[in-house]
């Protein structure tokens with residue numbers, strides 16, 4: 001149910017791509033939503049500017065770059081949980097990148113909050129535990145990821161038994177039309193040139209390898225309770241159809257919109273209701289021209305099948321896949337690993353460590369740590 005306004009919002013990862021989009025959404029709907037807590041990793045200047053604009057009651061910086069931090073700011077990793085569990089917070093937008101967001105999601109759900117989740121890595125790592133925690137404590141887990149927002153909107157409350165198939169769209173990334181030799185030699189700046197979305201660097205690389213789509217298939221499996229053999233991926237270069245649901249009677253619903261994260265962010269805040277004005281330009285089908293769809297070139301983008309296989313394997317395998325990918329992407333961005341080395345590292349890590357125990361949070365954290373060590377050792381740092 002829609003909570004009586006104004007609703008207190010904690011925004012974790014406020015200085016990032018999703019974080020700054022979320023602040024635009026909150027600003028546009030300031031009579032309904034109040035950002036009461038903001039956190040960031042280490043960009044103190046950017047966070048300081050946001051604090052000046054929004055005057056949140058709580059501010060936290062995970063890794064302060066200097067000692068000159070305002071004395072009332074929270075510091076260190078614990079600031080995420082502090083922000084997420086405050087009594088004046090009803091909705092937590094988790095826009096942190098990577099496994100670092102897990103603890104705060106679990107804490108917020110345990111405190112019965114709504115979590116508007118952009119931080120897909122943590123659903124991949126610990127999907128069962130996160131969804132169980134939401135169920136057990138009455139917290140709601142609402143996706144911010146545009147594909148999952150689309151599926152949520154198409155499902156409109158129908159049960160998994162009404163669904164024949166989820167169809168997740170993928171832009172195909174910057175290398176959609178490149179051949180495998182050219183992809184293997186792609187530079188960091190090639191891989192950072194995403195055709196349709198402006199995003200943080202980690203997810204932009206994941207979109208070039210298609211690791212992002214593997215993470216999203218696993219995310220959809222956990223969010224919607226649909227088995228892997230009923231989740232398909234199709235390439236749609238224009239990023240207008242955000243995903244589709246095929247029902248048991250053969251009817252297919254799609255959700256469309258111009259590519260802007262502000263719409264799925266707003267929907268995650270208001271779900272199942274809608275508010276006017278997501279700040280997106282008018283939708284003009286004729287102006288868009290044509291919408292096209294094509295098959296994934298699995299041979300040239302092996303990361304997608306690798307990640308889905310890790311999801312199917314279950315246990316610690318998805319956590320290993322995710323952690324190995326996080327570290328490999330960081331090495332690629334730092335110039336220590338060629339583009340083709342990302343999937344090689346992740347594949348080797350899943351082979352070596354995917355069968356580690358994965359039935360508890362501690363086991364998953366151990367698998368995550370082992371995968372990071374494994375890739376670091378392989379890259380030689």
Ligand code: NAD
Nearest residue numbers: 013014015016017018040041096097100118119120199200
């Ligand atoms: P980004 O790199 O632009 O921003 C990340 C934010 O998280 C920053 O505010 C940073 O300070 C903070 N952060 C980074 N490491 C942290 C740590 N260890 N502890 C605490 N905070 C930390 O990333 P982004 O593109 O905004 O993506 C954020 C999340 O949203 C990712 O999980 C991504 O997959 C997901 N997502 C992003 C988009 C998009 O359009 N950017 C779309 C869908 C999903």
Ligand code: MG
Nearest residue numbers: 145146147216
């Ligand atoms: Mg997405």
